[in-house]
Amino acid sequence: MTRPVIGFAGLTHLGLVSAVGTASKGFRVVGYDADADRVREIAAGRMPVVEPGLDDMARANSASLSYTDRLDDLAACDIVYISTDVPTDDRGQSDLSGISALVGRVIPALGPRALLVILCQVPPGFTRGLPLAPERLYYQVETLVFGRAVERATQPERFIVGCADPARSLPEPYAALLGAFGCPLLPMRYESAELAKIAINCCLVASVTVANTLAELSEGIGADWSEIAPALRLDRRIGAHSYLAPGLGIAGGNLERDLATVMRLSETAGGDASVIAAFVNNSRHRRDWALRIVHRHVLAHKPSPTFGVLGLAYKKNTHSTKNSPSLALIENLRPWPVRVYDPVVPASAAPHPAVHAASTPLEAARGSDALLIMTPWPEFRKLRPADLAGVMAGRIVVDPYCVLDPAAVRAAGLIHLVLGAPASADSRRL
Amino acid sequence: MLEHLNAGAGKPARVVVIGAGGFVGGAIVEQLRRDGVAVLGLTRNEIDLLQDGAAAKLATMLRAEDGVVFVSALAPARTSALLVQNLRMAEAVVQALASQPVAHLVYISSDAVYADDANPVTERSYCHPSTLHGMMHAARELMLKSEVKAPLAILRPSLLYGARDPHNGYGPNRFRRLAEKGETITLFGEGEEQRDHIHVDDVARLVGLVLAHRSRGTLNIATGNSTSFRAVAEKVVGLAGKSVDVRGTPRQNPATHRHFDVTDCLKAFPQFRYTPLDEGLARAAQSGAKS
Numbered sequence: 001m002t003r004p005v006i007g008f009a010g011l012t013h014l015g016l017v018s019a020v021g022t023a024s025k026g027f028r029v030v031g032y033d034a035d036a037d038r039v040r041e042i043a044a045g046r047m048p049v050v051e052p053g054l055d056d057m058a059r060a061n062s063a064s065l066s067y068t069d070r071l072d073d074l075a076a077c078d079i080v081y082i083s084t085d086v087p088t089d090d091r092g093q094s095d096l097s098g099i100s101a102l103v104g105r106v107i108p109a110l111g112p113r114a115l116l117v118i119l120c121q122v123p124p125g126f127t128r129g130l131p132l133a134p135e136r137l138y139y140q141v142e143t144l145v146f147g148r149a150v151e152r153a154t155q156p157e158r159f160i161v162g163c164a165d166p167a168r169s170l171p172e173p174y175a176a177l178l179g180a181f182g183c184p185l186l187p188m189r190y191e192s193a194e195l196a197k198i199a200i201n202c203c204l205v206a207s208v209t210v211a212n213t214l215a216e217l218s219e220g221i222g223a224d225w226s227e228i229a230p231a232l233r234l235d236r237r238i239g240a241h242s243y244l245a246p247g248l249g250i251a252g253g254n255l256e257r258d259l260a261t262v263m264r265l266s267e268t269a270g271g272d273a274s275v276i277a278a279f280v281n282n283s284r285h286r287r288d289w290a291l292r293i294v295h296r297h298v299l300a301h302k303p304s305p306t307f308g309v310l311g312l313a314y315k316k317n318t319h320s321t322k323n324s325p326s327l328a329l330i331e332n333l334r335p336w337p338v339r340v341y342d343p344v345v346p347a348s349a350a351p352h353p354a355v356h357a358a359s360t361p362l363e364a365a366r367g368s369d370a371l372l373i374m375t376p377w378p379e380f381r382k383l384r385p386a387d388l389a390g391v392m393a394g395r396i397v398v399d400p401y402c403v404l405d406p407a408a409v410r411a412a413g414l415i416h417l418v419l420g421a422p423a424s425a426d427s428r429r430l
Numbered sequence: 431m432l433e434h435l436n437a438g439a440g441k442p443a444r445v446v447v448i449g450a451g452g453f454v455g456g457a458i459v460e461q462l463r464r465d466g467v468a469v470l471g472l473t474r475n476e477i478d479l480l481q482d483g484a485a486a487k488l489a490t491m492l493r494a495e496d497g498v499v500f501v502s503a504l505a506p507a508r509t510s511a512l513l514v515q516n517l518r519m520a521e522a523v524v525q526a527l528a529s530q531p532v533a534h535l536v537y538i539s540s541d542a543v544y545a546d547d548a549n550p551v552t553e554r555s556y557c558h559p560s561t562l563h564g565m566m567h568a569a570r571e572l573m574l575k576s577e578v579k580a581p582l583a584i585l586r587p588s589l590l591y592g593a594r595d596p597h598n599g600y601g602p603n604r605f606r607r608l609a610e611k612g613e614t615i616t617l618f619g620e621g622e623e624q625r626d627h628i629h630v631d632d633v634a635r636l637v638g639l640v641l642a643h644r645s646r647g648t649l650n651i652a653t654g655n656s657t658s659f660r661a662v663a664e665k666v667v668g669l670a671g672k673s674v675d676v677r678g679t680p681r682q683n684p685a686t687h688r689h690f691d692v693t694d695c696l697k698a699f700p701q702f703r704y705t706p707l708d709e710g711l712a713r714a715a716q717s718g719a720k721s
Contacts, residue, residue, distance in 0.1 A: 232537070281554070288693040295696050300703070332697050 003027055003171035007077030009106045010084030011035075011042060011067065013049045013320075014119065014144050020054060021153030024063040025180040026163055030077055036069040043067045045235070050319045050344050053150040066201045071109040078173040079104060088253050092260030095125065107132055115174055118162075119255060123261050124194040127162055134164030137189050138174065141197040144254075147317030158184040162193025201258040202276070205250060207243040209279045212286045214419030215246035225420025226402065246419040248325035248374075248400055249287030250279070251314040256323065284406050290329045290372055293417055298370045304391065306337045308368030310361050311375025312345040319344045326374035327351055339364045343377055362391055369394030376401035385412035431553055432698040435581055435642035438486065442641050443495040444468040447501025448488070448523065450475070453595050454538055454633055458499055461634035467623045467641070474502075480518055485525035492526065497534040497641045500574075506597070507566040520570040533597035534644050536637055538587075539567040541650060541688070550691040551593045553648045559639040577711035588652040588690065590712065592630035593717030602627055605663045606715060607640075619681030621660030622712045626652040626690050639699050642671065645656035654692035665708060669715040 011033035023029040033039050074080050084102050084227050087095050116136045126140040134259050137218040139162030145152050159178050164188040214226040231245040259276050266273035287363040298305050314324035339346045339356040341364035347357030358364035366372045380403045389412040402418040409416040445462050449455035452472030459471040477488050493664045500523055507513050540566030546557040559565045571584050591602035608615050667674045
């Protein structure tokens with residue numbers, strides 16, 4: 001058979017990366033979005049999202065990629081993915097009105113035998129409720145990771161596919177598409193697949209929460225979590241790729257959404273989800289780690305400091321600032337001058353009345369009493385602590401993710417405060 | 431978490447402190463006067479909240495533009511009778527505020543409303559008091575939240591100390607008095623329990639800030655640094671400059687600790703600094719010696 005044509009409705013972060021990744025496997029891809037301006041920009045090669053490798057891959061596969069704001073163009077597709085964003089509110093609750101409306105518009109535009117695949121994060125029960133014949137309707141778990149989205153889209157560990165009847169073989173076009181990625185395929189009931197996505201995220205959060213809890217304990221008792229985590233990764237029951245790097249709580253929106261969904265469903269079903277609530281509480285506690293450090297190690301000694309902040313994005317290699325610990329910190333530094341630098345996010349994103357937009361990391365550090373490296377962008381790893389010491393007014397470097405070499409920081413006469421390690425004795429003598 | 435209804439700090443038209451004769455109330459009145467705020471301090475002499483007609487009498491003393499600090503309590507409420515009396519006092523305040531609404535209400539509660547094992551305590555920790563005293567404060571909070579229309583700030587201080595503390599409970603105040611007299615300080619066990627000790631002046635300064643910002647919501651009053659009773663005792667002995675024995679006893683109950691996550695306070699009042707324990711104990715020792 002000829003290779004199926006694949007459509008993506010919704011050129012969001014997920015949709016765009018998935019479309020480009022699918023084209024890289026040799027399929028013709030139609031990317032649809034109702035926003036004509038967005039379509040025009042993407043077609044011109046100006047990607048609205050920052051992802052390593054995305055621009056190059058889109059250029060290399062431009063012959064098999066087309067972008068459109070016309071729903072009718074999806075009629076040529078054998079499979080259409082729904083790949084729009086499902087926004088969340090402050091409590092992690094999904095607003096499904098957008099995806100429901102999009103599905104309502106796409107179904108009439110489908111070819112008569114075309115399949116529809118839901119690729120977004122939806123709560124269990126959503127897919128089964130859609131008005132399309134079950135044999136044409138699927139749910140596929142996406143495991144997008146901001147900053148590693150291209151790698152995830154082109155080299156998935158497995159496909160988890162929600163079906164009306166998992167005992168039946170997948171339709172030929174869909175099997176051909178997924179087979180091109182050469183990874184295991186796990187068909188299951190719609191609800192199982194929808195919950196599998198949430199289960200993956202809950203396991204990740206559990207690992208991160210364990211790391212955060214024990215990293216905090218390490219800070220308090222003189223242990224160093226960075227010495228412990230490698231030992232855990234060599235344990236086969238834990239695993240080499242487990243999420244054991246301590247962080248500043250859970251951010252980005254998607255994990256928070258799944259935790260909120262589990263709590264809501266468990267409340268309805270009568271289950272015990274208290275551990276999930278504990279994850280949420282711990283995340284909130286750890287998000288403010290840098291603020292507490294600033295008060296303890298800087299403001300307790302100097303009431304009118306200047307701060308330098310490197311990084312505004314919620315993690316490296318992304319433009320997203322959803323629930324960003326950096327912005328949460330800066331919002332609480334309003335009484336004091338703050339100099340910020342981020343390679344991608346503009347300083348105007350900082351919730352601060354008098355933020356200074358620096359054009360380089362060193363300029364942000366210049367004159368600061370404390371420098372806070374709030375996003376572990378790769379370029380920050382190249383900073384030389386001696387250069388920082390040369391331009392800073394003070395000696396404190398708050399480096400939660402330890403992007404700088406601790407020995408070099410100490411050698412430069414700076415005090416290095418990182419997650420999971422006890423504060424050095426000299427920081428208490430300031 | 432507190433929400434500031436006044437974007438910047440302002441001066442309340444007048445503040446009425448109900449319970450101005452007490453340890454905390456007195457410190458609040460002094461602080462407000464130092465800040466140049468018009469204060470009406472009400473002690474039991476002016477209004478006895480347990481007397482018939484107290485609500486009506488209190489209402490006549492209030493004005494619509496007032497900020498009110500309700501700090502009066504029969505504390506610690508260790509018996510059912512004291513619990514009920516304290517609730518009746520709160521009932522009088524609720525009734526007075528119903529007939530004479532005010533601009534702002536600040537209630538001085540206690541961290542006793544939290545479960546003993548709530549660590550680290552935040553403003554979102556569950557209220558699960560293990561004592562009648564804690565239940566009294568929790569019930570009063572709920573009475574005020576349910577029935578008072580004015581913006582309400584609930585402040586929950588940890589263990590308080592200061593030269594004029596009339597209570598002689600286990601902790602810095604009793605240790606200081608014993609040390610000044612050269613008497614042995616006896617610890618429960620080895621005094622391992624860690625607590626967050628607050629100088630009463632810090633409560634007064636925070637009340638001033640809450641009034642100035644017309645804040646509403648809940649805030650714990652704690653430094654974020656917990657210290658063992660033995661360490662407190664040894665600091666106090668050092669300040670007294672006398673040879674005082676700090677003696678442990680066989681432990682009767684498992685040691686429990688209390689720590690606070692004070693992030694909400696850092697966010698609400700970023701420029702506020704708690705008095706470090708060493709400095710506060712020294713101040714209490716000096717004031718105590720003078721008195």
